[in-house]
Amino acid sequence: MGGDYYVSLEINRNATDADIKKAYRRLALKYHPDKNNDSGAYEKFSEIAEAYDVLSDPRKKATYDKFGEEGLKRGIPSDLGVNGAWTEGYTFHGNPEKIFRSFFGGDNPFADFYAEDGSDIDVGFGGLCGRGVRKQDAPIERDLHLALEDLFHGCTKKMKISRRVSRAFGRKEKCGTFRFVSVCFFSSDQVMNEDGYTSSIKDKILSINIKPGWREGTRIIFEKEGDQGPNCIPADIVFVVQQKNHPRFSRQEHNLIYTYDIDLEKALTGFSMEIETLDGRLLNIPVNDIVHPNYTKVVPGEGMPQSADPRRRGDLIIKFHVKFPEKLSLQGKKLIKQALTL
Known part of the structure; x- marks a missing residue:
């Protein structure tokens, strides 16, 4: 301001x-x-x-x-x-x-x-x-759990809600409650309650257009789709994006993090590896450096799209877990010493 x-x-x-x-x-x-x-x-x-x-x-x-x-x-x-x-x-x-x-x-x-x-x-x-x-009324918030692939590609999710609407005989006042419907099915037939109100359940499908690159915590607001009453404005329904765990990647802002297991020989002598991306491509990545404990390999432009401009993407950051041998023979130790002194 x-x-x-x-x-x-x-x-x-x-x-x-x-x-x-x-x-x-x-x-x-x-x-x-x-x-x-x-x-x-x-x-x-x-x-x-x-x-x-x-x-x-x-x-x-x-x-x-x-x-x-x-x-x-x-x-x-x-x-x-x-x-x-x-x-x-x-x-x-x-x-x-x-x-x-x-x-x-x-x-x-x-x-x-x-x-x-x-x-x-x-x-x-x-x-x-x-x-x-x-x-x-205060907003009604619900978590929307999405796979990393959904946030990478973008998609459309449909949520079914049911809202009870009551009408007083001879009046125009309405009241009701909002709730999510998962398994139960509610009839839309009207019934007369003891308080003189007729009530009915009306189902509605809300479409949520997930944009590529959305982050966890993104809020999608449907205005005035919640509770109703004679002296209140229907509450907003708010879906809050929560990212599901992924078996191969984790996410930091626009970057994707991938951990690769290698043995000590490859860490010292170099190797190449293959990583399948979220869009199904297979990346062949050579590593010619010595992989020390803090070493990372950055592949530019292979991370998550940016929601403001999906053509721009973050990076793929590869971290390494080096598997050391549990034991070595005397001859093996001697050969390693000779190799490291060259």
Whole structure:
């Protein structure tokens, strides 16, 4: 951001939580792109969203007040923390509309602030037109386990979800829960519950397009596919990439690591080896150097693709495990000594 969050919200540093909310509400309505056609409105709208995201959170605000923006975004050493203050670096998620929806509620919350004649409606903090502020539930996170080959080539994974949707007789309110379906099959027939709600199970297939080069920890977000309720916005469903162990390769950033077993003779005299790559090619790699304990062989461009540009790839780094003989005869020791003194 590179500015002062208090200045962005047009408040002073003694502002209360209510003052922060009031300032954000006023400025968010003023600079919302749907209402303001100025070319710089969205930038300002994003700026005040980031400011509110920090100042409305007590831990982020405490870190910012004491250590400034640099300390907030880079993190602070744990020995400088106060009462267990948050010490991880902060990064704004870059979605000001999400902040706006979370604050005001609704799929199209901006529409709630206008009467039919187009005039603004004054709304207090107690709720929207007496209905209460709709808040978004916390994201539902699930691990997505992928083979190294999937992350190398890219692929499409399909996940089946089932969501229970309930409807009150004569109303438009809905509520429900989200869960993953593995073996069980749920009927979509409606039934009447004791509380007067009819409920049904609706299945949906989510397609996840895995890009070549994605790393472990990559998050794939499906907005508002989770729980529903009359006073809440459906939760986002978040899949977090987890890489499965591979029998031959391990991964470091964009590089692939391969460990090759050799005996002492080859380590001292040289050899050639064959390695099958993740895309099925067979690499013939000569090693003419003496393989000492810290020796590695680097094959450029044979690692993982980079997700930003799959044409660029990391390196294949070969490490060696030298197998020493368990015992030697006297004659063998004598010959080795003679050879090493030449």
